Amino acid sequence: MIGVGKIKQYGNVLDKPLTKGKQEVSLSAFAFLFSELVQYNQTQVDNIGELERRLEDAGYAVGARVLELLCHRDKGNRRETRLLGILSFVHSTVWKVLFGKVADSLEKGTEHEDEYMISEKELLVNKFISIPKDMGTFNCGAFVAGIVRGVLDGAGFPAVVTAHFVPMEGQQRPRTTILIKFAEEVHCH
Amino acid sequence: MAAIYSLYIINKSGGLIYYKDYGSAGRMDTNDSLRVASLWHSMHAISQQLSPVSGCLGIELLQADTFDLHCFQSLTGTKFFVVCEPGAQHMENLLKFVYELYTDYVLKNPFYEMEMPIRCELFDINLTQAVQKDRVAFLGR
Numbered sequence: 001m002i003g004v005g006k007i008k009q010y011g012n013v014l015d016k017p018l019t020k021g022k023q024e025v026s027l028s029a030f031a032f033l034f035s036e037l038v039q040y041n042q043t044q045v046d047n048i049g050e051l052e053r054r055l056e057d058a059g060y061a062v063g064a065r066v067l068e069l070l071c072h073r074d075k076g077n078r079r080e081t082r083l084l085g086i087l088s089f090v091h092s093t094v095w096k097v098l099f100g101k102v103a104d105s106l107e108k109g110t111e112h113e114d115e116y117m118i119s120e121k122e123l124l125v126n127k128f129i130s131i132p133k134d135m136g137t138f139n140c141g142a143f144v145a146g147i148v149r150g151v152l153d154g155a156g157f158p159a160v161v162t163a164h165f166v167p168m169e170g171q172q173r174p175r176t177t178i179l180i181k182f183a184e185e186v187h188c189h
Numbered sequence: 190m191a192a193i194y195s196l197y198i199i200n201k202s203g204g205l206i207y208y209k210d211y212g213s214a215g216r217m218d219t220n221d222s223l224r225v226a227s228l229w230h231s232m233h234a235i236s237q238q239l240s241p242v243s244g245c246l247g248i249e250l251l252q253a254d255t256f257d258l259h260c261f262q263s264l265t266g267t268k269f270f271v272v273c274e275p276g277a278q279h280m281e282n283l284l285k286f287v288y289e290l291y292t293d294y295v296l297k298n299p300f301y302e303m304e305m306p307i308r309c310e311l312f313d314i315n316l317t318q319a320v321q322k323d324r325v326a327f328l329g330r
Contacts, residue, residue, distance in 0.1 A: 031297040038299035128297035130309040135300070172314060 024100070031128050038129075038140060048138045056146035056161075063150020066094060079155070083186065086155050090148055091118055098147070099124045104175075114182040118148070119166075123176045139163045141176050148178055158183040193320060194256060194272045196287065197222070200304040201266030203230030207307040211320060229270060233260065249281075263288055283319070290315050 041054045070093055071077060080086045091106040095118075109115030123141045131138055141163030149161040159182045165174040195217075198207035205226035210216045217225065233247040251258040257277055260270040261284035269284045269291070294312040295301050301309060 028297070035297050035299040042299070128294050128311065130294065130298055130300070130311045132300050132308065140299070 027124075027127070034125055034140075034143070035129075037143075048135060052138060052142040055140065055142040056149065059143040059146020059148075060150040060153070063147040063152075064154045065150075066098065066147065067151045067154040070094065070097060081156075083157065083182070086152065086157055087116055087180075089155075090151055094147075094151055109179075112181070114186065116180045116182075118178040118180070120176050120178075122173065123163075126176065137165065139165055139176065141178065145178055148180065152180070152182075157186050159186070192274045192277070193283075194274070195222075196271050196316075196320070197226055197229070197269070198287075198291065198307065199226045199230055199268045199270075202304065203227050204304065206305065209316070229258075229260070230268065233262070233268065259284060261285060261288060267291070286319055287316065290319065 037058065038051075038055065041051055041058075045051045045054060070089075071079070074093055074097075075089075080089055087106060090103075092102045095101065095103045103118045103120055105117075105119045107117045107119065109117060123144055125143055126140055129140050131140075145161040145163040149159060152159045152161070159180050161181075162179050164177050164179060166177050167174040193211045195208065195210040195212075197205060200206050203226065205223050208222045208226070236248045237245055247260070247262055249260055251260075252275065255275065256272050257275050257280070258270060258272050259280040260268060261281065262268045267288075269287050271280055271284060273280055290312060291307075294315060295307055295309050298309050298311075301307070
């Protein structure tokens with residue numbers, strides 16, 4: 001037929017090359033979807049702890065998949081075996097792909113050996129969310145904590161990851177810290 | 190600079206969901222503000238019927254001796270109106286900006302129930318920034 005270009009047909013969908021895909025998604029669309037995710041989970045639970053766990057589990061699924069995708073796309077299928085390597089992978093590459101920027105800071109905890117903290121002035125998922133006073137310390141960043149846990153677990157660095165608000169002097173809004181506490185077996189140098 | 194006396198947001202059924210006053214003039218207690226809100230809701234609806242021009246969507250500006258009242262109605266029926274000093278400029282832009290803040294910090298908040306009073310910290314913070322007297326002029330875009 002005239003005008004039909006040569007399109008390479010792939011017999012098997014697994015043979016198609018993995019494209020970079022759309023780099024950007026509408027923030028408003030994501031905000032509404034995330035808001036609905038939180039609202040849906042609120043109807044399914046009895047208390048705030050359970051809500052946090054559900055959001056974390058939702059994030060865990062995302063983290064596991066993001067790790068696979070990024071290892072294939074950006075790291076040439078090389079596996080990260082060093083602790084600092086995987087942390088800076090999360091802090092830079094994962095954050096860049098998910099949120100469009102690297103995380104604000106990565107710090108080592110001073111109190112315990114195996115604690116690390118990724119801090120952000122304002123998590124993207126929390127951009128439009130105001131937590132009511134009666135929900136105490138609940139943080140929708142639990143979703144992001146779940147993503148980090150999914151990435152670390154999949155990479156072979158099991159950890160407990162939580163999200164906390166840290167009030168800052170002179171700032172109206174507290175900054176958010178993702179606290180990563182590695183399991184025993186990780187910290188054997 | 191334009192002085193705003195108060196800002197009201199009413200839901201589609203006429204209930205007051207947000208009230209903020211910015212000056213001593215026109216300050217009201219809760220009951221009075223609720224009355225003004227439902228009064229304005231009814232007047233707005235009646236004016237749509239009374240209008241000699243077809244396709245009228247309701248009152249946009251009410252001018253009196255001591256104040257002006259600018260009203261913006263969204264497509265969903267939520268009304269934003271501001272009572273300000275006579276001759277204040279850029280109020281329509283301010284109302285549209287408040288509508289943007291509403292869609293961002295209220296509607297995207299999972300803890301906000303539709304049509305209920307607005308209790309969102311981020312909305313308050315951003316609104317205060319927008320209404321600071323010397324910023325209102327810059328919203329005219």
